[in-house]
Amino acid sequence: MTMLINGKQTDQLCATDRGLQYGDGLFETIAVMDGRCPFWDRHMLRLQTGCQRLQLPAPEIALLQSEALSLIKNKSRAVLKLIISRGEGGRGYRYPESVPSTRILMRHPWPDYPVQNGQQGVQLRFCDTTLARQPRLAGLKHLNRLEQVLARNEWQDANIAEGLMLDENGNVIEGTISNVFMLQNGILVTPDLSHCGVAGIMRERLLELAAKAGINIQIGNITKEQLLEADEIFISNSLIGLWPVKQLNGQTFTIGDTSRKLQMLINRDMPLIHV
Numbered sequence: 001m002t003m004l005i006n007g008k009q010t011d012q013l014c015a016t017d018r019g020l021q022y023g024d025g026l027f028e029t030i031a032v033m034d035g036r037c038p039f040w041d042r043h044m045l046r047l048q049t050g051c052q053r054l055q056l057p058a059p060e061i062a063l064l065q066s067e068a069l070s071l072i073k074n075k076s077r078a079v080l081k082l083i084i085s086r087g088e089g090g091r092g093y094r095y096p097e098s099v100p101s102t103r104i105l106m107r108h109p110w111p112d113y114p115v116q117n118g119q120q121g122v123q124l125r126f127c128d129t130t131l132a133r134q135p136r137l138a139g140l141k142h143l144n145r146l147e148q149v150l151a152r153n154e155w156q157d158a159n160i161a162e163g164l165m166l167d168e169n170g171n172v173i174e175g176t177i178s179n180v181f182m183l184q185n186g187i188l189v190t191p192d193l194s195h196c197g198v199a200g201i202m203r204e205r206l207l208e209l210a211a212k213a214g215i216n217i218q219i220g221n222i223t224k225e226q227l228l229e230a231d232e233i234f235i236s237n238s239l240i241g242l243w244p245v246k247q248l249n250g251q252t253f254t255i256g257d258t259s260r261k262l263q264m265l266i267n268r269d270m271p272l273i274h275v
Contacts, residue, residue, distance in 0.1 A: 003209065004067050004105045004208050005155040016097065017102055019232055023143040025102075030068075031238050031270060032078040032107075037068065039238060042201040048085065050140045054084050057101040077110040085143070111239060113141065118263065119244030121255050122161035124235070126152040126224060127176070131167045139199035140162045152176045154262025161243065162235055164227075167196055172222045178237045179203040180222075182230035183258050187216045202236040202266070209265045232256040234263075241266050 003011050018024035028043045031033040037043070041133040049256050051058035068080055087095045137144075151165050162175040173191050174180060179200045181190045186208050193199050210217055227233065233245035233253055242263040244255040 002071055002107045003041065004071065004103075005064075007051050007067055008102055013102070013104070014088050016090065017085055017089045017090050018087060018239040019083060019143055021089070021103060023092065023119050023145075024054075024095065025056065025085035025143045026054070027084070027141055027143060028082045029238060030080040030082065031208060032072045032075055032080050032110075033270065034076060035069075035072055037072070037080065039201050040068075040204070042067070042204065043082075043238075046199070046201060047082070050142070052169060052271060053136070053140060054086075054142070057099070058085065059084060059101055064103065064105070067103075071105055074108070077197065079108040079110060083143070101183070101245060104117055113240060116243065117161060117243050121244040121253075122235070123247040124164055124233075124245055124249075125155060125160050126249055127154055127165050128161040129154065129165065131165050133167055133169070133171050133195040135195050136236055138196050139193050141198050148176045156256045164248075166224065172224060172227050173197040175235050178235040178240065178243075180224065180227075180233065180235050181206070182227055183232035184226070184230050185255065187218050188258065189218045189220065189222060191222050192220050200237055202238050202241065205269065206236055206242065206262055209262055213261065213265070217263075232259050234259045236266075241270050 005013060011019065026047060029045055030037050030043050048058055063213060072078055072080055085102040086095050087099040087102045089099060129147055131147055151163055155163060162178055163174055164175050164180060167173050171191065174197045180189065181188060190203065191197065207217060228251055232247060234242050235245065236242045242260040245253055246255060
């Protein structure tokens with residue numbers, strides 16, 4: 001792993017940084033392919049939107065891009081993680097004025113996901129850990145991830161690729177690292193994220209592709225029971241692209257034409273994803 005903190009190659013971070021103290025910040029997990037980031041602009045737009053909503057000093061995008069390129073140059077496949085915190089501060093939740101944000105860029109190896117996940121589908125489970133509803137944080141990829149940490153550690157079975165999380169009202173929201181979609185009676189449905197959950201950039205792109213392909217789209221509440229009655233299910237994020245679901249809580253699902261069509265379309269954006 002190679003890391004830059006505020007432009008310097010180091011792994012030393014001040015102990016008073018508010019990202020460490022309070023999870024006061026945002027992050028992006030970015031796919032690198034052939035020395036570039038195919039969805040860079042989408043990640044930066046989400047980052048800027050998050051900074052505005054959290055009143056967090058936004059870094060210069062040109063500076064981030066320059067530092068990112070220095071880390072990913074000549075890399076055929078890698079993962080770039082970008083963290084922006086509110087910077088250093090003293091004790092107390094109230095954030096200081098005029099403190100520059102901290103920017104951390106890390107390059108990781110591409111994850112060793114089994115190729116068959118995309119080809120043959122994956123197994124999922126429902127998690128017991130629920131997501132709290134907080135509209136002011138909904139959609140943001142903020143640094144507070146304890147709910148996902150607890151949920152991911154509910155299972156150790158390597159055959160289960162992902163766990164789905166519900167909110168406190170029993171609505172399916174997302175996976176621990178992914179967004180979820182279902183097809184029911186020809187309509188592509190994905191959960192409403194206005195109260196909790198992360199608005200993934202791959203979710204956004206898939207909704208665009210589905211609309212262009214003439215697929216009817218609905219964003220709304222999905223119960224566990226409704227999901228189990230779906231004709232097709234798939235999950236997505238910026239590293240996996242689209243994985244069809246073949247089994248959820250022991251129930252088998254068909255990998256249908258809509259899942260395959262959208263998978264083919266998204267793979268055109270990410271030609272090296274399954275190499």
